[in-house]
Amino acid sequence: MTDTSPHIQSSPSAPAEQFQETVPLTAEHLLINRRPEPAGGWRRLVWQLSGGRIIPSESASEVERRTLIAQAQTAVASGHHRIAVMSLKGGVGKTTTTVALGNTLASLRGDRVIAIDANPDRGTLGIKVKSETAATIRTLLSEAPHIVRYADARAFTSQSPARLEVLASDTDPAVSEAFNAEDYRTVAGLIERYYSICITDCGTGLLHGAMGATLELADQIVLVSLVAVDGASSAAATLDWLTAHGYSDLVKNAIVVLNAVEPKSDVDVALLERHFNSRCRAVIRVPYDPHLKEGAEVDLVRLRPTTRGAYLRLAAAAGQAFGLRPDRSN
Numbered sequence: 001m002t003d004t005s006p007h008i009q010s011s012p013s014a015p016a017e018q019f020q021e022t023v024p025l026t027a028e029h030l031l032i033n034r035r036p037e038p039a040g041g042w043r044r045l046v047w048q049l050s051g052g053r054i055i056p057s058e059s060a061s062e063v064e065r066r067t068l069i070a071q072a073q074t075a076v077a078s079g080h081h082r083i084a085v086m087s088l089k090g091g092v093g094k095t096t097t098t099v100a101l102g103n104t105l106a107s108l109r110g111d112r113v114i115a116i117d118a119n120p121d122r123g124t125l126g127i128k129v130k131s132e133t134a135a136t137i138r139t140l141l142s143e144a145p146h147i148v149r150y151a152d153a154r155a156f157t158s159q160s161p162a163r164l165e166v167l168a169s170d171t172d173p174a175v176s177e178a179f180n181a182e183d184y185r186t187v188a189g190l191i192e193r194y195y196s197i198c199i200t201d202c203g204t205g206l207l208h209g210a211m212g213a214t215l216e217l218a219d220q221i222v223l224v225s226l227v228a229v230d231g232a233s234s235a236a237a238t239l240d241w242l243t244a245h246g247y248s249d250l251v252k253n254a255i256v257v258l259n260a261v262e263p264k265s266d267v268d269v270a271l272l273e274r275h276f277n278s279r280c281r282a283v284i285r286v287p288y289d290p291h292l293k294e295g296a297e298v299d300l301v302r303l304r305p306t307t308r309g310a311y312l313r314l315a316a317a318a319g320q321a322f323g324l325r326p327d328r329s330n
Contacts, residue, residue, distance in 0.1 A: 036066075065309075071316035072108050077323050080192040084218040086202040087225065088234040093259040094224045097286070097314075098201040099128040099298040101222065103162035104308075104315040107300065111196035112150075114157065117169035118184055118210045119203040126168025128298050132158040136170050137179070137187060144186055150194040162300055165195075180209035188217055197322075206241055215242075220321050221250050222314070223280075224257045225272075227265050232272050239279055254280040255317050260288040282317040286310045 036058070038044035043056045058066075085098045098115050106113040117123035117137060126136075135156040140147070147153050157165040167187075169179070191198045200214055215221075221242075225235035235256065242251050256276040258269060269285060276283045289307040292298065300308060 038062075065312070068312050068316035069108055072105060072312065072319040074319040074322040076111070076196045078219075078325050080195070081197050081322055082188070082217055082219050083197065083199045083222060083318060084202055084214050084220075085199060085222045085224065086238070087204060087223065088206065088238045089226070089231060090204045091261075092224050092226045092231055093257075093261060093286070093292070094204075095124050095128060095201050096292055096295075096298060097222065097224050097257055097259065098125065098199050099160070099164065099166070100292075100300070100303075100311045101314055101318065102164040102166075102199045103160055103298060103300050104311045105197060105199075105318070106160070106164040107162040108315065109196075112165065112194065113163070113197045113199070114165040114167060114191060114195045115199040115201060116167040116187060116191065118179060118200050118214055119169055123169035123171075123201065123203075125166055125201045126158070126171060127296065129158050129160040129164070129166045130297060131168075135168075137167050137183075138170055140167065140190070141183055141186060144190060147190055153190060153194050160298075167191075181213035184210040184213040185217070188213070206238070215247055215250065218250060219324070219326050220253050220255070220318065222255045222257060222318070224259055225276075227258050227260045227267050227269055227272065229267065232267075232275075236275070251280065253321060255282045255284060255314065256280050257314065258283060258285045260286060261293070263288045281320075284310060284314045284317060286314075 036055075037052075038047050038055065038058075039062070041059075043059070046054055046056055083101070085094055085101070087094045102113055102115040115125060117125035119125075133156060137156075140153075140156040143152075143156075154165070157167050159165050188198065200218070202211060202214055205211065223235055223238060225231045239251050239254070242248070258272055258276075260269075273283045273285065287304070287306050287310060289304050291302040291304075292307070300311075303311075
C-alpha cells in the first residue's frame with residue numbers, strides 16, 4: 001500500500017540558526033502600549049482621565065531626560081570609577097558641585113556612590129549633608145587595617161537622602177594634619193573595595209601633597225569655573241598646567257562646569273562655552289539657584305527644575321565614561 005500521508009522535509013541547506021528567535025522575549029518588547037507613565041502636564045492629565053488606557057507620545061524633553069538618565073546609569077565597566085572635582089580658585093562652587101553630582105548619580109543608580117574630602121586642610125564637604133558621625137578621613141586612615149567589609153567603611157560616612165555617602169575631613173584646621181599622596185592612595189584603595197564610584201573634592205592648589213595622587217588615579221576630572229572673567233582665566237590656566245604636566249588625556253576627557261553663583265552676569269557665557277568645548281569633552285552650565293546660595297546641605301528636591309536638569313546633564317556626561325576600562329597601572 002502506498003503511503004500518501006504528507007511528509008515534512010527540512011531543507012539541508014537551511015541552517016538551524018535562521019529559526020532562532022532574535023527578538024528578546026521581554027515585557028518591553030512583547031507588551032503593546034508599554035510607554036512610561038507620564039510624569040506631568042497635559043499628557044498625565046489625558047492618561048488619568050482615560051484610566052491609564054491612553055498614553056500620549058513622549059515630548060522631546062521627556063525623551064531627552066530618559067536618555068540622560070540612561071547615560072548616568074551606565075554600568076562601571078572597570079568595577080570602580082574615580083572622578084576628581086577641582087578648581088584653582090576657592091568659592092566657585094566646587095564642593096557644591098561634588099555633592100550635587102554625587103546626589104544625582106546616587107539617586108539614579110543602584111550601586112554605591114561616595115564623595116570624599118581630599119582638601120589638605122579644613123574642608124567643607126561634611127557640612128553639605130546631615131552629619132551621622134564625627135568620624136573623618138583621618139580617623140578612617142587610623143583604622144584602615146581593621147576595615148574588612150562594607151559595614152566597617154560605612155561607620156565613617158554620612159549619607160544624604162539621595163543615598164550619597166560622604167567621607168568628611170577635619171573641620172578644625174588646628175587639629176587637621178597634612179593630607180598627603182600616600183594618605184590618598186590608602187583611602188582610595190579602601191574605597192575601591194566597597195564603592196562603584198568615588199568623587200573626590202580636591203583642594204584648590206595644584207601642588208599640595210594629595211593632588212598628585214588624585215590626578216594619577218583619576219579616571220576623569222570635573223573642572224568648576226565661575227561665570228566670571230577671573231574664574232574662566234583660572235580654569236583655562238588649570239587646563240594649561242594639566243596639559244604641560246602629562247595629564248592631556250584627562251583634559252581631553254574633562255567636563256567643565258560653568259557655575260553661576262549670582263542671578264545676573266554680563267559675561268558672555270556662550271563664548272566661554274565655545275572656548276572650553278574646544279578643549280574638553282563637555283561643558284555644563286549650572287544656573288544660579290537660591291538653595292545653593294545658602295551654602296548648607298544640598299537637597300535635590302529644593303533645587304529649581306532647571307538646576308536639577310543641569311546636574312542631570314552633568315551626571316550623564318560623567319556616565320559616558322563609566323563604560324571605559326582605564327589603565328589601572330598606577
